[in-house]
Amino acid sequence: MSDIVPNDRKPAMIAALAGGWVADAASLGLHWLYDSQRILEVGGQSPEFLPPKAEYFTGGFGYFAHEGKQAGDISHYGAATGVLSDSLLANEGTLNIRDYQRRFRAFFGPGGQWQGYIDNPTRVTLANLHTIEQTAIEQAQASTTAELTDKQKRILVQKVLPYTRCLSGEQLADPVTRAISLTYQEPEIQKAGVHLAEAIDRQLLLESGADDMQLPAVSKLPPLVASYCGSDKLMEVTEAAVRVTNHNDDAVAWAKCAARLLDHLFRGDPLSVAFDGATPEAPDPDNLNKARSGSNLNAVGAGDTFGRTCYLHEAMPVIFHILSHAGSYTEAVRANIQCGGDSCGRAWVIGPAMAAIHGVGGEHGIPLGWLARVTNAPAILTDIESLVGSQ
Template sequence: MLSSKLPLLTHRPLPKHGSLCCSPSTVIHLITRDFFQAVPGSLLFHKETFLKPLVMMAAATNMAQDSDLEALALRVVDLEKAAAEAHQRAQELNIKGDYKAAQEAYAEMHKLEDEASQLSKQVGCVQCVLGAPTTTRPPPDGILLAVDGTAAQEGTDSSCPQYDERLIELYSQRYMPPPWPASPPTSGTSVPGHDLSVEQRAIGAMRGAAVADAAAMGVHWIYDLDLIRQLETERREQGEQGLEFMNPPRSPFYTYQSGRNSPYGEQAFLLLKSLADCGGCLDCLAYAEAFSAHFGSDAFDGYRDVSCKGFLRNYSRGLLPPLTGADDAQANCTARLAPLVATFVGDPRLMQLVEMVTRVTQNTDAACAWASIGAAILEGIMLGSSAEHAVRSAVHDLEQEAGVERVEGRFKGLWGLSVKVAEELKLTLSVAESGVSVPEGVIQLGGRNCHMPNALTTPLLVVLATERKKNATQPEADFIEAIRSSLKEGGCCASRSSYVGACVGALSGVKAIPNEWSIKYLKLKELEESIERICRSRSAAATGNK
């Protein structure tokens, strides 16, 4: 009887990284609370005798009473809510052009996030303490679509979000990539670069994304277009063209050495390295552990964004993927796609694997939806399609799936977002076809910030515009023009450039990426080594070797 009241001790599997989802003092609190509620009052003497040592331990940590711990847990919830509101306010201020007030709102957001993280170390799992369901929304019908096409079981314990053993099993598996697919000719094949193999396109995408992100880092998150124009003037006076590899970097939110990846690029690089370290396989638990070890380390001297902090807070509570993911749907979900799509291009499991990776750090349907579309378009280009054909193909599939119950298509209904996403993609195609300049098009698509849909549609606009002017004999010039166009619009230009770099790199291969840019990238050697290991694993899959 008591076991049903103590899910933490009897039902809940232990995380593989060796901790419960709650701190030791929280576990003591939960044991005492649940035990006192479970045992009849007539046995009060016995339960007090049994629990006396535990109660004394709890008192020693100032958490013997429910109200103390629950007050801390409620404070964490309030801080997280206030941080989200500050973030939304900052985005609105950026759109209005009040950049100083926006930076103040961002500073407030980070202060609230940091306080929530500190309190979380004392509380552990907020849901367990409050006896409330997890705040992250599950996929449709409360299930996660499994990689093998089956459905994960629904959890039965509303107060302990990690109860679903089937979900943990899915994330505990290691997924091996298949051999490289052939490059079949398609009606949407672009003439320039049509002779490239899928492997060559995949390499171009991985390298293009990493180098483009580093090129953008120096002007990342500058929303003031007057300042962008001023920096362009300064560069011209110095005999330089473009804003790439600005030295010293001018980002108002962090101070990095020129040539380093932006925070988005650092997260994408960590995924690339995790794939390489796992022999070209996807291991979500290894990825989560590496993410925590790198970004959660006291030695990390970089910037932690909202989803990064949310992940670290959840991971420190002992939660496992996908419950480690933050309640966030910003540009991270598309900025890190290149290494994952390159590793599994042509694999029918790709959409499910994209969802799994996304939920490790961003456990929302919206993040998964936009990541899936971004991955599908990038995969189409890697398989030899033009960018325009890849976008139109995605729109077609979304419209076919919209409104269909129990969809079996590649996007599985996109968590009910098929219609919205299809409309945004059609708007992007329409703006590109109109021939307006990229700056005008960006305005029509809703802005330059880190949020969806514009965090995907604006880089797609740049890619479509570049493709229309694509020069078969000068792919390097196309790449440079595309990235410079991305940078001139300011705002979240690093995530924008990363996706543009991946697409243009896939269209034309490594030859499109300027060598003088590559040598400025601080992690070039590690990038090349990781790419080589991933490619070697896919080539080995064709012969059955490991």
């Protein structure tokens, strides 16, 4: 918020958010290839921004999920981060869960913009949002006292749903009445339709996520942390946002750990202070402390020790190890890719953290050439500047 974060930290926050997009796109080509030796064979010492190809996954264990994507494209993690960013931008930097849910459903659901892999939390969240809506309709219909035929009830539901999916509260009455009046001029039917819309609206649940403790819980956090940087509401909004897609207590705890880490770094605190502030939020602080030990960067070894999959209890120690030992943004992103597994998911903490520390350009920051390689980079960077500038 503008009264908490000094203006001289805003360039670092802009760099940090850009760092997430760049790290995600850089990792896409070898995402979910678990064989570190195969990664070395394919990518060598510069494995970033490779075009996703199924042939990379032959001869090594992995899952090729990004058919049709090009070098520079983002993963489904980046797409979900973009949805939350759009919601924050539309609400002047404030988290509006209903707006976020609507945008998430519209973007990833049938007829939406996303073309690509759908992960388990997204798939289950979409199903849950549909179920929540159907339950709300049934409860709203049961509360309606007007004498309506079955046909009228069906038509009223069809009339009101486009509005309950994009409006709330007092916003509903006028457009719903106008929509119903195109078919029914009777005031009592119009009134029943407004009641139906408002009753549906009240029944829609805010906690729509899957019982899932994987990386989608934390990958969306950088724009949210930027919007609430330094605020005493950060942990509250972190939990609320996470439960939209990951309704799981461990996922929330790991997300609070990641949010606390990024919040410290966005405000300019040293990495050691950020680690110390974030670690107590974690379900497994011992592994985070273990990951910070030693003097050498060995991301492959960290993957061997803690795991490379999408689960947060594996990913977060690997993230802490890389952040503890990498000396630059480039080194951290390359180490994350070389570790293997869910590199795109981990990128959304590693990239923003390293960019918050090292900025853009120079020996240690985000390479300028990498920024230019991200698909739709101008639009992404414009949105980042708008989001941070509104704080």
